[in-house]
Each structure stands twice: as C-alpha cells, then as structure tokens.
Amino acid sequence: MSFLRKFRKNSVQENISATTGKFPLSCQQVGKDLQSFLDGEETNVTAEDLSAHLEACKDCGLEADVYRKIKLAISQTAEPVDKGSLDRLQDFGRKLAESGDNE
Amino acid sequence: MSSAESATQQELFEKYVIPETEVMFRVAMSITRNKADAEDLVQDTMLRAYRSIEKFDGRYPRAWLLTILRNAAINRVRRKRPELMRDPDLTMQRVADTDPDTADVEAVVIDRTFDADVEKALHSLSDKFIEVIEMVDLNGLSYQETADALGVPVGTVMSRLHRARAKIRKHLASSEVAKGRS
Ligand SMILES: [Zn+2]
Numbered sequence: 001m002s003f004l005r006k007f008r009k010n011s012v013q014e015n016i017s018a019t020t021g022k023f024p025l026s027c028q029q030v031g032k033d034l035q036s037f038l039d040g041e042e043t044n045v046t047a048e049d050l051s052a053h054l055e056a057c058k059d060c061g062l063e064a065d066v067y068r069k070i071k072l073a074i075s076q077t078a079e080p081v082d083k084g085s086l087d088r089l090q091d092f093g094r095k096l097a098e099s100g101d102n103e
Numbered sequence: 104m105s106s107a108e109s110a111t112q113q114e115l116f117e118k119y120v121i122p123e124t125e126v127m128f129r130v131a132m133s134i135t136r137n138k139a140d141a142e143d144l145v146q147d148t149m150l151r152a153y154r155s156i157e158k159f160d161g162r163y164p165r166a167w168l169l170t171i172l173r174n175a176a177i178n179r180v181r182r183k184r185p186e187l188m189r190d191p192d193l194t195m196q197r198v199a200d201t202d203p204d205t206a207d208v209e210a211v212v213i214d215r216t217f218d219a220d221v222e223k224a225l226h227s228l229s230d231k232f233i234e235v236i237e238m239v240d241l242n243g244l245s246y247q248e249t250a251d252a253l254g255v256p257v258g259t260v261m262s263r264l265h266r267a268r269a270k271i272r273k274h275l276a277s278s279e280v281a282k283g284r285s
Contacts, residue, residue, distance in 0.1 A: 035265045039239060041246050070271055073221035074240040081125055085138055089124050089145050096153055097116040 024049040030060045038067055115156045119164040120149060126165060127172055129242045130252050133234070134176050144179060148172040169244075169252040177254075217275075224274035232267035235260055 025045055030053050033043040037050050054061045127148055131141035151171050152159075159167055225233060238249040239260075246264075250257045 035268060036246075036261065039246070039264075066272055066275070067268060069217060070221055070268055070275075071240055073218040074225060074236060076218060077222055077225075078241045081128055081132075082138060085128060085142050086125060089128060089142060089149075090121060092146055093116070093121050093124060093149050096149055097113040097121070100112070 025053045027053075027057060027060055030054070030057070031063075034060070034064060035067060038064065038071060112153070112156055115159070116153055119156070119159065119161070120152050120168065123165055123168050126242065126244070127168055130169060130172060130238065130244070131176075133237045133242060134172075134252075140179075144172065144176055147175040147179065151175055163247075165244075166248050166251045169248055173252055173254050220275055220278055221271060224271040224278075227274065228267055228270060232263055232270065235264045236267050239264055 029045060030050060033045060033050060037043050037047065043050060054064050124145070127145045128141055131144040131148075132138070135141045135144055148168060148171050151174075152168060155171075225236065228236075234253065235249060238244045238252060239246070244252065246257050246260050249260045249264075253260070
C-alpha cells in the first residue's frame with residue numbers, strides 16, 4: 001500500500017515538473033529543439049515547456065537570444081523585391097489566367 | 104475546352120498562384136542570382152503551374168509551386184546556361200569579388216556592429232549553408248518549403264540550417280574574443 005502511495009505521488013510530481021516546474025526539460029533537450037522552436041517549426045517537446053525552460057535557465061536563455069539576434073540580423077539584409085519585376089510577373093500571370101496557355 | 108472549364112482554371116490560378124508571385128521571385132533570385140533569369144524562371148513556373156493546376160489538390164500551394172520552380176530551374180540549366188546555376192565555385196567567386204578591405208573599413212565605420220559581423224560570418228560559409236539560411240531567414244520559407252525548393256529531405260534542411268547558424272555563432276564568439284584582445 002505504501003509502495004502504491006509512493007508510486008502515485010512520484011508520478012504526480014513528474015507531471016507537475018513537466019508542465020509547471022521551474023526547470024522542465026534538460027538543457028540538452030532544449031538545445032536539440034531550440035532553433036526549430038525559434039523558427040516556429042515543429043519540436044519534439046512542447047512550446048510551453050521550451051519557453052518555461054528558456055525563462056528559468058540562464059544559459060539556454062542567452063543562447064536563445066544569440067540565435068534570435070542572428071536570425072534578425074540576417075532577415076534585415078533582405079533586399080526589397082524589385083517592384084518592376086514583380087509587376088511584370090503578376091501581369092504575366094493574370095494574362096495567362098485570362099487568356100489561357102496559347103503556346 | 105469549354106468556357107466553364109477555363110473559368111475554373113483561371114479562378115484556381117488566381118487563387119493559388121498569383122498570391123505566391125513574390126515568394127517565387129525571391130526564391131528564383133536566390134537560385135539564379137540574376138533578375139532577368141529569375142523573371143524567366145518564374146514565368147516558366149507559372150506556365151507549368153497553369154497546365155497542371157486542375158490536377159493540384161489545393162493543399163500547400165507554396166510547396167507545390169516551389170517544387171515546380173525547382174524542376175523548371177533544373178530543366179533550364181540542362182537546356183542552356185549551366186554557368187548561371189549556383190555552384191560552390193561561383194559562390195567563392197562572389198565572395199572574392201566583395202573586396203574584403205572595403206568591407207573591413209565599412210565595418211569599422213559602423214563600429215563593427217553585430218549585424219555586420221553576422222553578415223561577414225554568413226558569407227564565410229559554404230554555398231549549401233548560405234542557401235538554406237537564405238530560404239528560411241530571407242525568403243521566409245518553412246523547412247518543408249525549403250526542402251521542396253532545394254529538392255532535399257526536410258532532415259537535411261534542418262541539419263544544414265542549424266549547423267550554419269551554429270557556425271555563425273561560433274564565428275561571432277571568436278570575433279568577440281579577438282575584439283577583446285585588441
Ligand atoms: Zn538550460
């Protein structure tokens with residue numbers, strides 16, 4: 001009976017630590033998923049657990065900051081798309097859709 | 104072809120293809136590195152998409168179009184201008200063309216900002232790494248869309264992308280150390 005009580009208690013605690021505990025997941029688990037998480041892609045563990053870990057763990061939090069900054073810096077090097085090209089292509093597409101493929 | 108049929112074809116095209124014009128052009132620019140060729144490639148893609156739109160099931164139009172675009176790009180290269188397709192040698196040439204001295208001076212002028220360091224680190228990577236970073240961070244594609252555009256498995260996209268960023272991070276860390284010493 002005491003074994004069963006202990007068993008139940010343990011499993012409840014595991015549940016708590018996996019969802020609301022201070023350090024859900026290991027740093028290694030976070031490291032594996034970090035970039036996918038920052039890219040908004042599917043991860044092996046839940047986004048809630050990842051966010052909670054990044055809040056609570058200084059090392060992983062800093063690592064996430066660096067990757068966010070790298071991503072941002074790269075996205076800022078994007079040149080605006082050439083307006084003339086875009087207009088021409090949309091025009092081409094609309095005419096193609098209207099008149100069909102007359103090749 | 105009956106008019107009802109062609110109206111449907113037109114509707115489908117306007118619904119699925121036209122809104123993706125900018126993404127197609129961005130990806131085409133990444134592949135061809137040249138505005139005129141990128142425009143040709145997108146037109147080619149649109150023609151192919153138009154011809155097969157009635158067979159398209161309506162799911163993931165962007166992924167569908169990027170697959171068509173990649174096939175069109177491969178075809179073009181086979182057909183005429185192999186020198187325009189990205190390859191490691193070409194990329195090395197491009198990197199060499201940007202005068203490192205000028206780049207250094209500019210970096211100093213803007214006080215060696217983080218962004219400049221990142222850009223420099225990015226261009227020190229090999230072509231296959233730059234490619235995935237461009238697709239995801241510049242062109243805004245998902246991992247799956249990048250996989251379709253490049254014709255590689257999603258797992259390959261992930262490992263290249265994550266390794267590329269880790270390399271940039273390492274690069275930044277070592278340039279921080281260098282700056283600390285000077
Ligand atoms: Zn951690």
